[in-house]
Amino acid sequence: MSEINPNNSAPAEDNGEEKDWAAAKAFFDNLKTNKPRPPKPRYAVTIAVSSRTLFNMVAERKIYEEEGLEKYVAHQVEHENEPLKPGPAFPFVKALMNVNSRLRELYPDSEELFDIVLMTNNHAQVGVRLINSINYYDLTIERFCMTGGKSPTGYLKAYMTNLYLSKDSEKVTEAIEEGIAAATMFMQETDKENQLSDTQLRVAFDGDAVLFSDESEIIVKKHGLDTFFEHEKEFENKPLAQGPLKCFLESLGKLQRKFYAKNERMNCPIRTFLVTARSAASSGARVLKTLRSWGLEIDEALFLAGAPKGPLLQKIKPHIFFDDQMFHIDGAKELGTISAHVPYGIGQKYHKGKLIEQPAKKE
Amino acid sequence: MVSTIQNTDVKQKDAARAAVVAVTSRAVFDCGVGGGDDVCGVGVAFPLLQALQRVNERLLEENPAESLLFDVVLITTSSQQQQQSSRISSSTRHYGLEVSRFCFSSEEDFIESLLTNGVQLFLTTDRNEATQASQSGVLSALLDQQIASCPPEQLRVMFCGDAIVQPDTGPTPASRQVAQSFSTQLGEMRQRFGVFNSPLSIVLVTSRGGRESCSGALQKLRSRGVSVDEAYCLAGAPQGPIVSLLRPHFLLSEGFRNLEE
Numbered sequence: 001m002s003e004i005n006p007n008n009s010a011p012a013e014d015n016g017e018e019k020d021w022a023a024a025k026a027f028f029d030n031l032k033t034n035k036p037r038p039p040k041p042r043y044a045v046t047i048a049v050s051s052r053t054l055f056n057m058v059a060e061r062k063i064y065e066e067e068g069l070e071k072y073v074a075h076q077v078e079h080e081n082e083p084l085k086p087g088p089a090f091p092f093v094k095a096l097m098n099v100n101s102r103l104r105e106l107y108p109d110s111e112e113l114f115d116i117v118l119m120t121n122n123h124a125q126v127g128v129r130l131i132n133s134i135n136y137y138d139l140t141i142e143r144f145c146m147t148g149g150k151s152p153t154g155y156l157k158a159y160m161t162n163l164y165l166s167k168d169s170e171k172v173t174e175a176i177e178e179g180i181a182a183a184t185m186f187m188q189e190t191d192k193e194n195q196l197s198d199t200q201l202r203v204a205f206d207g208d209a210v211l212f213s214d215e216s217e218i219i220v221k222k223h224g225l226d227t228f229f230e231h232e233k234e235f236e237n238k239p240l241a242q243g244p245l246k247c248f249l250e251s252l253g254k255l256q257r258k259f260y261a262k263n264e265r266m267n268c269p270i271r272t273f274l275v276t277a278r279s280a281a282s283s284g285a286r287v288l289k290t291l292r293s294w295g296l297e298i299d300e301a302l303f304l305a306g307a308p309k310g311p312l313l314q315k316i317k318p319h320i321f322f323d324d325q326m327f328h329i330d331g332a333k334e335l336g337t338i339s340a341h342v343p344y345g346i347g348q349k350y351h352k353g354k355l356i357e358q359p360a361k362k363e
Numbered sequence: 364m365v366s367t368i369q370n371t372d373v374k375q376k377d378a379a380r381a382a383v384v385a386v387t388s389r390a391v392f393d394c395g396v397g398g399g400d401d402v403c404g405v406g407v408a409f410p411l412l413q414a415l416q417r418v419n420e421r422l423l424e425e426n427p428a429e430s431l432l433f434d435v436v437l438i439t440t441s442s443q444q445q446q447q448s449s450r451i452s453s454s455t456r457h458y459g460l461e462v463s464r465f466c467f468s469s470e471e472d473f474i475e476s477l478l479t480n481g482v483q484l485f486l487t488t489d490r491n492e493a494t495q496a497s498q499s500g501v502l503s504a505l506l507d508q509q510i511a512s513c514p515p516e517q518l519r520v521m522f523c524g525d526a527i528v529q530p531d532t533g534p535t536p537a538s539r540q541v542a543q544s545f546s547t548q549l550g551e552m553r554q555r556f557g558v559f560n561s562p563l564s565i566v567l568v569t570s571r572g573g574r575e576s577c578s579g580a581l582q583k584l585r586s587r588g589v590s591v592d593e594a595y596c597l598a599g600a601p602q603g604p605i606v607s608l609l610r611p612h613f614l615l616s617e618g619f620r621n622l623e624e
Contacts, residue, residue, distance in 0.1 A: 017601040020570060024599025027525075027571040038573060038598045073558050123558055124567065124581060124594035131578045142573030143600060148564065148593040155595075158604035 036104065038142040041160045044115035045251040047096060048156055050166040051120040051130055053185045054093065055084035073123050080129035083136035088185040088338050089165050090137075092319040095201035097140050099255065099269045106262050112255065117159050118144035119152045119166075156180050163248045165340060173343045181248045183322055183340035186333055195317065200269050202318040203252065205298075206309075206342075207276035207287050209324035211249060213241035214345025216283075217324075221346055232283040239290040244344050245322055246294070253296050273316055274298045277328075279305030310335040326351065365468040365476045366448075372456055373463050378481065381434035382548045384415065385466070385482040387492065388437045388444055388451045390506050403447075403454040407488065408506055411612045413515035414562075416461045418552065421562040425555050431548065435462050436480060440492055442469040477501045483545050486613060502541040504613040513610045517564055520549060521611035522591070524569030524580035543587060546615060550589030558592075566593045566611055573598040 028037040064072035096114040127146040145155045164182040175182035208217045220228045259268045280303040310331040324347040332339040390408035415433045448467045468476040485496045485503045493503040569577040577596040
């Protein structure tokens with residue numbers, strides 16, 4: 001292990017990076033198993049998932065909340081040979097793994113793959129159960145951080161994270177404030193589980209305050225819908241500013257194009273959806289033009305003109321649906337869609353159109 | 364000529380049970396150009412000493428009769444430092460550092476000093492000194508300049524998972540033995556505290572291997588009574604950014620080979 005010296009000048013640091021990478025490559029290549037080697041972080045699309053999004057730890061969480069940390073850790077250690085049940089991000093992770101297999105078939109030497117990292121502030125002794133569970137489901141997760149209580153935000157950056165999923169909204173908010181795409185995951189109500197595709201990763205995005213900034217949403221909240229429609233028509237040709245998940249959509253698009261380049265468009269294992277309350281007739285044009293100006297494609301754009309998103313999402317069956325408003329998240333959950341809340345923008349201050357009374361901020 | 368002097372301000376530790384850690388005075392104090400009895404400035408390893416002291420304090424809180432404590436020795440490794448001996452002792456007293464002994468040796472005999480004082484871990488900022496000590500069978504760790512900003516409230520010890528899982532490459536059986544017995548002592552100390560709010564944190568980093576390597580290292584350490592607190596598996600991801608966040612005081616490697624990398 002090299003000497004701890006993070007303040008090396010750039011060329012030396014790259015040298016260090018290259019050495020780390022070469023050593024790991026050699027290590028994996030020498031393994032007797034057929035395990036796929038993890039990709040080089042610089043080129044990969046890194047998805048960091050927390051332990052509670054990857055696995056269902058509701059019962060264990062209860063022990064932590066009711067009996068405290070020591071009892072919680074002891075419980076996990078006692079049961080460490082019992083694999084945990086899948087959590088809300090599990091289907092998403094399996095779908096990412098499927099995309100990777102397809103990419104490896106077409107581009108065996110490429111490092112442009114999904115890299116799944118387990119990012120948890122659990123204690124390393126709890127980590128043994130997490131690793132055992134990962135082994136049980138044979139998930140390709142080779143990188144992880146078990147911070148033993150510390151905030152993962154700094155580590156998210158160090159692992160070059162492109163998307164962070166957690167059940168803890170505080171951590172997610174912190175990540176977004178640091179410029180990392182992040183969302184708080186919710187389990188769908190269990191009796192309405194959708195049958196998800198196991199050959200295609202399907203990701204649905206809300207538009208305003210997720211892919212785009214909340215500038216237009218501010219207009220709706222402050223001045224009402226009519227003003228909003230007028231404004232969007234007037235500024236149809238002015239691209240909206242980007243939102244927290246724009247870069248993630250961009251990285252999905254990059255991978256999609258790798259399939260198109262090999263004539264696999266019809267059979268592409270990634271499909272993206274825009275599910276917006278905007279209406280195609282009036283405010284929709286600006287959105288499509290903005291995407292075009294960014295050079296981004298979205299496979300299907302669904303304009304609901306204010307209709308509830310739940311039933312449509314039920315038909316789409318995404319592995320994950322991103323929205324900034326809890327109202328839509330709740331609607332999606334009720335009908336079996338795995339949803340992820342993006343705590344960004346003006347939508348956080350409102351609930352069902354009414355301004356939420358904010359308690360005085362703790363210093 | 365080596366002289367070993369007890370620090371009468373500090374209660375001596377039980378030789379059979381304590382973990383003897385020697386730190387070079389050059390790392391702890393910055394003696395500059397002053398003379399006479401001037402108190403030296405603090406060096407990069409000052410917070411490290413405070414952290415070692417903190418562990419002892421907390422151990423005694425848990426059990427006032429505790430004998431498994433850190434026994435800290437300040438050692439000089441050059442004739443130049445040897446000449447500063449009175450400043451070193453007076454600075455130690457001035458700052459109230461819990462140092463039980465001073466070994467005033469020079470570059471020729473500091474190894475002998477380490478051996479006769481039963482030193483189990485030698486900490487220095489000088490790579491050559493660390494290599495020499497290691498070659499003589501004394502577990503050594505190189506202190507980095509960064510440790511000046513490490514927390515004094517918690518001793519953070521880092522283990523390298525790759526070395527634990529592939530021990531056949533490099534370290535001699537003897538050096539592996541000393542590394543293992545010291546880490547077992549650390550593990551025992553760690554057990555005196557709960558999961559939360561421990562003054563000692565054991566951090567495992569696996570830089571080359573993936574989940575299997577890290578998991579293997581966790582289990583192996585556990586079997587030696589060392590319960591890891593934080594684990595980071597890099598599988599080839601750049602180490603620099605991660606390690607700078609971890610703020611370890613030193614890296615306990617399983618042998619000589621790791622010091623070279």
